[in-house]
Amino acid sequence: MNKTVEPAVIGSAVWQEVGKPHFHESAVLHVTGEATYADDVPELHGTLHAAFGLSQKAHARIAGIDFSAVKATPGVVAVITAGDIPGVNDCGPIIHDDPILADGLVQYVGQPIFVVVADTHANARRAARKAVISYQELPATLSPRAARAAESWVVPPMQLRRGEFERAYAAAPRRIEGQLHVGGQEQFYLEGQVSYAIPREGGMQVICSTQHPSEMQHVVAHALGLHSHHVSVECRRMGGGFGGKESQSALWATAAAVCAARLKRPVKLRADRDDDMLVTGKRHCFDYDYAAGFDEEGRLLAVQVDMVSRAGFSADLSGPVATRAVCHVDNAYYLPDVDIRAVCAKTNTQSNTAFRGFGGPQGALAMEYMIDNIARDLGRDPLDVRKLNFYNRPGQPGRDVTPYGQQVTDNVIHELVAELEATSEYRVRRAQIRAWNATSPVLKRGLALTPVKFGIAFNVSHLNQAGALVHVYVDGSVLVNHGGTEMGQGLHTKVMQVVANELGLTLDRVRVTATDTSKVANTSATAASTGSDLNGKAAQDAARTIRRRLAEFAAERFGGSADEVRFAASQVHVNGQAMDFAELVGKAYLARVQLWSDGFYATPDLSWDSATMTGHPFYYYAYGAAASEVMIDTLTGEWKLLRADVLHDAGQSLNPALDIGQVEGGFIQGMGWLTTEELWWNDQGRLMTHAPSTYKIPAISDCPQDFRVRLFDNRNAADSIHRSKAVGEPPLLLPFSVFFAIRDAIASLGDYRINPPLNAPATSEEILKSVEAVRTAARTAGAA
Template sequence: MKHETLAPPVTPETPHESAEKHVTGRADYTDDLVLPQGALHAYLGLSTVAHGRILSMDLDAVRAAPGVIDVLTAADIPGKNDVSPIGRNDDPILADGKVMFHGQPVFAVIAETREQARRAARLAKIDYEPLPHVLDPVAALEAGGDLAVPGMTLRRGDPQAALPKAPRRIDGRFTIGGQDHFYLETQIALAIPGEDDEVVIFTSTQHPTEVQHMVAHALHVPANAVVVNVRRMGGGFGGKETQMNLFCCVAAIAAKKWHRAVKLRPDRDDDMIATGKRHDFVVDYSVGFDDTGRIHAVQGDWYARCGFSADLSMAVTDRALFHADNAYFYPDVEVRSHPLRTNTVSNTAFRGFGGPQGVIVAERIIEEIAYATGQDTLAVRKANLYRNGQLTPYHQPVEDMILPRIFAELEESCDYARRRQAVLDWNARMQAAGGPIRKGIALTPVKFGISFTATHFNQAGALVHIYTDGSIQLNHGGCEMGQGLHTKIAQIVAEAFNVGLDRIKVTKTTTEKVPNTSATAASSGTDLNGMAALDAANQIKARLVDFLCTAKDATPEEIRFVPDHIVVRDETIPFSKVIEMAYLSRVQLWAAGFYATPKIHWNRAEGRGRPFYYYAYGAACSEVSVDTLTGEYVIERTDVLHDVGRSINPALDKGQVEGAFVQGTGWLTSEELWWDKEGRLRTHAPSTYKIPLASDRPKVFNVKLAEWSENKERTIKRSKAVGEPPFMLGISVFEAIGHAVASVADYRECPRLDAPATPERVLMAVERLRGGPLGLRDG
């Protein structure tokens, strides 16, 4: 058989496996599943005070409402009333005796239809004894600093001695806002009761195993009685790592109590009110430096609004410190985290997991130094970049620093030097003529550590079946949320066997196939699950080679996998024929694969170790125009050069870079969370919470991958993670806005914009630098 007639190999630009289904509406999400006969619907009743004791709860009108079957309260939970992911028993499924934030679930209505349940939930009469509440990290600190979880300190050298000796010193405070995940598909769970203690959950979660554990604890049954299924999510971004647990527990408890399937899906408003966000921080920083702009020492304190419970706040605030240096070497450094309890919804994982709130402080420090020394911020960045062998604040050496090359290539491709001078010239003309439009430009980097900082999460499993017709079924522990994880894993397996993707079906993620999985988070989905799937494929390949060696009296060197066939010496046998032959000879045609990330270790108490397997790098240059009369701005152009190692699928990776950049820009410009004095979230819908629109993206948006990069560590195909690192490239827009604002005072002063840089904040910063009344009031 001539090889040119064989099926072509898998190409790197393979489209997303569900792309066509997404755009045609044929992709099934949890809400699209056909409900079993007799299915019920649940809806949550939320608290109306930020902090208080429940004195009485009259639910008679709720129970009497049309279609209502009954109401669940904390007393109806057969097992543990807690969904804390770290076992602190501080995160009840339903409030019991006390509420800790406005919008906390207090009861659940079970009715024949969702609309009946939703309307009935509003009929509850609950009497509260109000208690004092705190809503922001500064207020929490002033109230006594009630720690949600222990903070952490990273220290290297002697910053207390180095700071006073530095030629120059700046102290500042930076307020960094939070962010709502705003996934298109809200939280949802469908529970179907089985016989004995069994229950099956269909849900939209990034962590099926954790849902399994939480439901088992709530029902007081073993984990083997609970099956959790996830086909796909309509977005997650970290908001479905722990926040889905409560919804699944309520649905499961109701399903087992009434022996009928139960579905729970909140409205967008209630979803935003009752679920956690990105942590917002207030950061106090001190930096010592010299006249050349080189950093001598850094100290900082990160005060975090964690919400009413611990959730993942310890790990999130840890990672903020891990990235407090971003790409820069601090000779002497001490940074401290302060996770603070507030009477707001419990904040949780969000793309970057605290890293962005560390990186942006490093960039603020660079900005401060540049304006103080009269330099281009890029020059200060270059002067302070890590060199290989230098230690991070957590004592991990940087060994793969490629930012100098990324900087050089991006500077040239985006014509940075010429455009920066054009921006300066434009602003000088506007200053002389009194024109309102100012321009700004900034080129910022990211260095982002890849791995779960909880070392035990850095493991994954996969299951590969080959059926007798040669078709392959692939299952792994990662969850598909639109990022193309299933596509990449299928590519890896297809390449291993050298078969077409049409042979491979990736099935839903389920706890009954691959147990004890980690969350699809920390940008590690492909790293972990890809290696596990490859391990399973290689086991089967080895068995096929052994079989063919015996059956054909050949050596392993004489056997080659070619497109959709296997060559044994000069004989080319169709892949499906080999599989049939192997089955008839009783060869095992399935395998369970496993992978654990090597080299990593971490001692939190000492603040030392190697929490990250490797670093991903990138840089972005953004240019903006700012109207100094209104504070409004436009992103004129953005150029990105990002490092994904040896890309498994460049099309998917570019999509991730583009989406992350836009989402990061939204965090820093338009997405503002606002609670009133009573603790009510007022930005709880698209009408009051502004995510970026298509019209908000850069007018010119050039995104390139560093095609020459290759991971020095032995990752899957030498690729690098791509989910989180490019999120921080949106900082280039924030810094460019600051550059434009600084022009009104001839760049003599750092504008010190807080995030998000809404038009209101931009306008106040302009007025402050000009010494106007708005600026004085803002100060």
């Protein structure tokens, strides 16, 4: 492990570039419309455009296809089918069960069957709709519970046990059990799926909107029957990804490449919004059966959760998503005796995939639902029950080991929640809301404060590695390339800050180039909130090597010790002299000092046994909490978020401005998942919510007017990059507080003693059903 380099001290001032709230490195390009996305790359002469022909049946054999009308459409150059793929007809990321083009069997409405290549995008789309396809329909499984009943799943069922749940549950003084449904979510990235394949000498270049260029390189090579060194994949930036471009960009990359290879011309494949939503997978919806035993104070004694997720027709990343869900059922709570099970149900719908949080939110929500029920059964404040069940603080023996066997050594949830409880005025407002509800028969208010503990690392250990290249030019400017991808989250900005800090440069001296598999090889996806941790460390390693060489050269040339050379504010201080960084670099070049370096990082101390579902899968935990106040209309089911107080643990933040933006965005996106974003399939298996007109993401009017977001003052206990913490996925769990505030408002109709049966998303219709259920139960209890 490299020795830590302390911030440069010049005079009495400490200089550093990390920790500063620099704006996004492409911010100006974003707001002026000059940022180049995949579809903006100037098209080469002879570029063709492609469009998919999609299945209209959920499960069927293809009896025949008539392409006569397709080929007769003006501008059509070719029709590509599965038989035209020179290599392997598969783009599955783990299990090879995901065909690029359906070959005789279709398994969901929207599955690509063929590709039309034409002179324009519009002509290709128009022609693709003219194919006449005859089907022999097969029985379709459309719900996860139906798939579970038929024992139809895409990976083997999984189970995590600790202790003896049955014994502990039977002996518990009090018990609850029930069911819950939590819907999926469309990624709804602003830039849709797009790939531009360009035949090159001896191979193929693919410009792709993807979170995982190396995987795109692999699947394109396999589809073309080539080696990886024949294929290069490039991504400068994405207009959002959220997990939807981790594995599922492979379909678009491989299809475009197959067409380009066959026609020996550049081919662009860009998804229309409706087609994108029909074809691609989403966040997994989950169905739960749960049971919990607890004592008279609300302390958990036994917990059982049986989860069934909608995997869709193929495995994709459903197995790892379910694994992370299992590992996050505990959220911030110690669970002594547990039995947690998960099944990835095979359904004739889109193959679901990664989405911000990657199963963690689905696992943790079930636990929060149980805590909420327990508190109401006992007539206690839910926050008090939550605090009672927290993992112990570090240094306090016992109650600090997760169900999967990892000791929680960095727990700050007690201090964080206490701070938020005070700053949000939780106790005072809760009393005020109860008094207000007592005099308001129609409009009801609710308040909830919920915690977050989120594990950081890929739960497949070998993926926790990254590489980077750093070049210092003779004019003192620096160019960085790393394996992470930029999807708006500010990864490139943070890596620039890390490199600038290491070399003692102001940020304007450093630039990051497009992610490219021909520069840094064998990279992991930018996912699991590891982008800054992995790539920041790799870039730091490369920059540190260059810095050491320059320090040794400076000491040799000007005297003194290399350890005493200081780099700060684009100046180099050596043996009482100061010079511009560029001046030293120029002298080093003439002395033939190597001015570029590669860097590498592998996250230490990770292990996982998938058979026993035990180990040390996370490098550290990120913590947070949010308090949300809502108002609902009990006549219409409409609701409004009045105020949200958020306190999130980003460690020693690399960039507070970017991190606060990620917390705000994650909060609103998670709120949408739990309240308005409803996916609905009809009884033929067709997704009916496949456009902005039928699928409601949060708008600016849904954001609270009073939105208070702060970063918790904390330094990561783990040796992460500058002791910062990941901030991509954990904030998505913060709006649990919105969902439970809505539930709290509904519970006021039954004097807070009846548990509202509220599923997610808590749409107006779902709220009205829950309101009626509570009123009915209250009337029944009153009559009794």
